[in-house]
Amino acid sequence: MFHLELGKYRNIVLSIALFIFFDLAVLVLNFVISSQISNDALMINLAGRQRMLSQRITKTALQVEYRIRDGKPFGNELTEFKKASTVFDQTLTAFSQGGRTTSGTGDEVNLAAIEDPTAQGILREARDIWTPLITAAKSLTDNADIMQASQLARLMEAANLQLLKLMNDLTTRVEQIASDKATMLRTVQVTGITLATINFIIILFHFIGHLRRSDRELEHAHKETADILRTTQEGLFLLDPELKIGSQHSTALNSILGVATLAGADFIDILRARVDQKTLKTAREYLDLLLKHDVKEKLVTSVNPLNRVEMLLDQGPGKPETRFLQFAFNRVKEKGKITHLLVTVSDITRRVLLEQELKATEDRARGQLGMLMEIIQIDPFALHQFLRAAADGLQNINGLLRDQSEPVTGRSGLLRDQSEPVTGRSSLVNALFRQAHRIKGDAAALGMSSLADAFHQLEDLLSELREQPSLSGEDFLPVTVQVKGLFEQIETIENAVIRISQVRGVATVEAPRPQHDPNTAKLPFVQRWRDFANQIATRHGNTVEISYKGIDVATLPEGLSSAVNTIINQFIRNAIVHGIESSDARKALGKPEAGRLSIYISQNDDGSVELSFRDDGRGISVQRIRDTAIAKGRLTAEEATAWDNRRIVGLIFEPGISSHAAVDADAGRGAGLDAVAELVVRFGGNVRIGTTPNEYCHFRVHLAPRAIVEGPAAT
Amino acid sequence: MTEAELRIFIGIVQHYFEQQTGRLAEMGTPFLGDPNALPIFDFTGVIGISGNRRGCVYFTAPSEMLRQILVHGGESDVSRENLADLAGEISNTISGNARRAFGHEFMISVPIVVTGREQSISLPESVKAYVMPFRWREQDAALVVSVV
Numbered sequence: 001m002f003h004l005e006l007g008k009y010r011n012i013v014l015s016i017a018l019f020i021f022f023d024l025a026v027l028v029l030n031f032v033i034s035s036q037i038s039n040d041a042l043m044i045n046l047a048g049r050q051r052m053l054s055q056r057i058t059k060t061a062l063q064v065e066y067r068i069r070d071g072k073p074f075g076n077e078l079t080e081f082k083k084a085s086t087v088f089d090q091t092l093t094a095f096s097q098g099g100r101t102t103s104g105t106g107d108e109v110n111l112a113a114i115e116d117p118t119a120q121g122i123l124r125e126a127r128d129i130w131t132p133l134i135t136a137a138k139s140l141t142d143n144a145d146i147m148q149a150s151q152l153a154r155l156m157e158a159a160n161l162q163l164l165k166l167m168n169d170l171t172t173r174v175e176q177i178a179s180d181k182a183t184m185l186r187t188v189q190v191t192g193i194t195l196a197t198i199n200f201i202i203i204l205f206h207f208i209g210h211l212r213r214s215d216r217e218l219e220h221a222h223k224e225t226a227d228i229l230r231t232t233q234e235g236l237f238l239l240d241p242e243l244k245i246g247s248q249h250s251t252a253l254n255s256i257l258g259v260a261t262l263a264g265a266d267f268i269d270i271l272r273a274r275v276d277q278k279t280l281k282t283a284r285e286y287l288d289l290l291l292k293h294d295v296k297e298k299l300v301t302s303v304n305p306l307n308r309v310e311m312l313l314d315q316g317p318g319k320p321e322t323r324f325l326q327f328a329f330n331r332v333k334e335k336g337k338i339t340h341l342l343v344t345v346s347d348i349t350r351r352v353l354l355e356q357e358l359k360a361t362e363d364r365a366r367g368q369l370g371m372l373m374e375i376i377q378i379d380p381f382a383l384h385q386f387l388r389a390a391a392d393g394l395q396n397i398n399g400l401l402r403d404q405s406e407p408v409t410g411r412s413g414l415l416r417d418q419s420e421p422v423t424g425r426s427s428l429v430n431a432l433f434r435q436a437h438r439i440k441g442d443a444a445a446l447g448m449s450s451l452a453d454a455f456h457q458l459e460d461l462l463s464e465l466r467e468q469p470s471l472s473g474e475d476f477l478p479v480t481v482q483v484k485g486l487f488e489q490i491e492t493i494e495n496a497v498i499r500i501s502q503v504r505g506v507a508t509v510e511a512p513r514p515q516h517d518p519n520t521a522k523l524p525f526v527q528r529w530r531d532f533a534n535q536i537a538t539r540h541g542n543t544v545e546i547s548y549k550g551i552d553v554a555t556l557p558e559g560l561s562s563a564v565n566t567i568i569n570q571f572i573r574n575a576i577v578h579g580i581e582s583s584d585a586r587k588a589l590g591k592p593e594a595g596r597l598s599i600y601i602s603q604n605d606d607g608s609v610e611l612s613f614r615d616d617g618r619g620i621s622v623q624r625i626r627d628t629a630i631a632k633g634r635l636t637a638e639e640a641t642a643w644d645n646r647r648i649v650g651l652i653f654e655p656g657i658s659s660h661a662a663v664d665a666d667a668g669r670g671a672g673l674d675a676v677a678e679l680v681v682r683f684g685g686n687v688r689i690g691t692t693p694n695e696y697c698h699f700r701v702h703l704a705p706r707a708i709v710e711g712p713a714a715t
Numbered sequence: 716m717t718e719a720e721l722r723i724f725i726g727i728v729q730h731y732f733e734q735q736t737g738r739l740a741e742m743g744t745p746f747l748g749d750p751n752a753l754p755i756f757d758f759t760g761v762i763g764i765s766g767n768r769r770g771c772v773y774f775t776a777p778s779e780m781l782r783q784i785l786v787h788g789g790e791s792d793v794s795r796e797n798l799a800d801l802a803g804e805i806s807n808t809i810s811g812n813a814r815r816a817f818g819h820e821f822m823i824s825v826p827i828v829v830t831g832r833e834q835s836i837s838l839p840e841s842v843k844a845y846v847m848p849f850r851w852r853e854q855d856a857a858l859v860v861s862v863v
Binding site for chain 2: 398474481483
């Protein structure tokens with residue numbers, strides 16, 4: 001079934017249809033009434049003629065009478081009389097019943113009966129008068145005598161005035177009817193035109209207002225769209241089936257793609273200059289798939305070759321820039337048919353670079369973990385030797401780079417004379433390569449593959465420089481950056497070695513836990529340690545608590561027992577003077593008010609003694625020992641810098657090195673721990689130290705049985 | 716500081732010389748310098764860097780180079796104040812361009828000008844700095860980048 005979808009135009013179409021209907025109605029009525037008026041005009045004309053014919057009939061009847069009386073021929077008058085009578089009769093019949101009659105021009109016309117009752121009354125009255133007259137008239141012939149003619153003339157004279165009046169009335173009535181119809185026609189016309197005009201005004205005001213509102217809404221919607229396109233940071237545009245970019249697109253698209261004019265441009269042409277051939281071909285196939293084939297959009301999204309594409313964009317003369325862009329395509333359908341593709345372009349360069357950086361960081365972290373694993377497995381001494389050599393080698397490399405920048409003639413400045421031949425820099429590359437290769441070989445020999453790889457990368461950079469016909473200073477920038485990275489890597493390894501040694505220290509310092517005998521804590525020698533500790537603590541304004549677990553020291557051989565006692569006393573003194581903080585400081589650090597000194601002593605099956613002494617004080621300050629060593633002339637500043645932390649900490653066992661600010665009864669002369677060292681050496685043992693700043697200091701002493709059997713050694 | 720980032724700083728300096736004097740400043744071989752042994756000439760414009768990374772970048776040049784740049788630009792006043800102003804202008808150019816290039820990564824301060832070699836420049840300790848030597852009309856200058 002035909003269904004006209006007028007939509008929002010329904011009202012305006014109906015209004016115009018109404019307007020046309022009014023106009024047509026007026027036109028039709030005008031036509032009908034006009035034709036009736038035309039008919040009425042004929043009737044008026046014929047009614048007027050009846051009036052004239054009534055006079056002519058009377059006149060010709062009298063002329064016939066006079067002619068007969070005078071004995072003159074009367075044929076023409078008789079013919080005239082009969083013709084007038086016949087026409088009058090026909091017309092009278094046509095008025096009252098309808099029928100044919102002769103018009104003024106002699107043509108036959110067909111008249112409809114007059115329906116007006118008044119006119120019909122006039123006609124009936126006229127018919128009554130006329131009927132005896134026409135009968136008499138028909139009997140008058142060419143042979144008529146004077147009697148017949150006179151009788152007819154008298155009849156005519158007698159009816160003349162009445163018939164004239166009736167025909168006059170008929171004419172007036174017919175004119176009145178025509179006038180009424182003309183009035184009606186004017187009324188219809190005025191009404192119709194008025195209605196049409198009103199309709200037109202309604203159309204004008206209603207629809208102009210409606211159109212204005214629509215225009216405003218359209219303009220508002222257009223502005224919103226323009227605002228979105230101008231403000232969005234993403235590139236938005238439509239692609240037609242010919243892969244041409246639509247007339248409207250977001251402002252950001254120009255800067256994202258680096259193209260000034262995009263409307264109407266060929267998308268493939270834009271891609272061609274910015275991506276490789278393979279990507280271009282795949283992109284074209286993908287777009288063809290989206291536009292022309294009935295495949296599910298979501299299914300093919302995963303194969304979008306432009307989902308993450310690297311593009312080389314021209315950002316001005318000599319400023320090529322690589323960006324990572326993401327193109328998303330969505331079908332635009334109309335009545336189920338794909339008309340366009342909506343394309344969203346995002347600049348994901350920052351995200352991609354962050355991802356790459358994250359990956360590099362993860363790789364570095366993995367590398368560092370691998371490096372740590374490598375370090376753990378290397379002999380500490382060999383590692384130490386290598387790290388020193390590697391650091392020196394890097395210093396040499398950097399020195400070569402710096403020397404290249406210094407003047408040949410000793411003139412102050414940083415650059416060699418520019419007239420120097422390029423061979424100078426070529427020689428530099430070779431010298432750098434030799435250094436790098438040597439350190440790489442040493443690293444590889446130790447099994448430090450990650451460091452060897454880093455030096456290998458430096459070699460790669462230098463190999464590239466070797467291939468260049470001429471070299472500028474700027475060409476060495478990647479080398480310098482790599483050298484800095486290597487310096488940092490060596491430093492990282494050195495720090496890791498220190499931390500590992502600390503961890504190893506703590507792990508190995510932890511003495512084997514002896515069977516706990518609660519009674520040992522009450523033995524006299526433990527009480528003496530407590531008393532001694534309390535005396536020193538009192539002098540230094542702090543408090544300590546001693547806990548002891550282990551063997552009865554009195555059961556040890558005398559020399560060993562005495563040595564253990566001396567060592568413990570020195571450790572107690574050292575801990576209280578240097579380690580344990582004041583009560584207030586400890587509270588501030590969240591530690592118990594009283595410092596804790598934990599002592600463990602055990603004897604192994606071979607007779608050797610393990611001694612562990614731990615305090616929960618401030619730990620050993622490496623920097624303080626370093627400063628003290630310099631201040632007391634034990635080390636030069638260069639040596640202090642060059643020595644690692646482990647070696648620096650070892651200085652506390654040397655005589656004359658005390659970090660205590662003032663000389664007092666308990667410390668300050670640098671003696672004390674050197675006595676421990678002497679005893680340990682004498683008993684052929686060793687000492688290990690573990691410490692963490694502000695947490696603890698832990699000594700583990702091993703006294704060997706060999707020395708016990710053989711007695712005190714000289715060294 | 717990556718190689719690409721260093722190239723941005725180098726490009727700013729080279730572009731400045733090319734724009735202002737019509738002659739490119741020749742870059743020498745870059746090397747690493749310890750904080751206590753970095754080149755400092757008569758006038759030094761120092762730019763502080765803070766945020767995710769911290770440290771400083773400075774451009775240091777001798778009076779004679781700055782004097783020649785002023786003369787080349789038609790300036791007859793080559794007083795020390797003017798030389799210092801020029802050092803500040805060069806540093807300001809570096810700072811402004813660096814802010815555009817790195818603004819989203821770290822904060823770059825307004826430069827300050829340090830006169831003479833006696834005044835110390837606060838640099839990150841225990842970090843080797845990149846030293847990029849430049850030569851323009853037989854005069855040496857240096858761009859130093861020390862960022863951790």
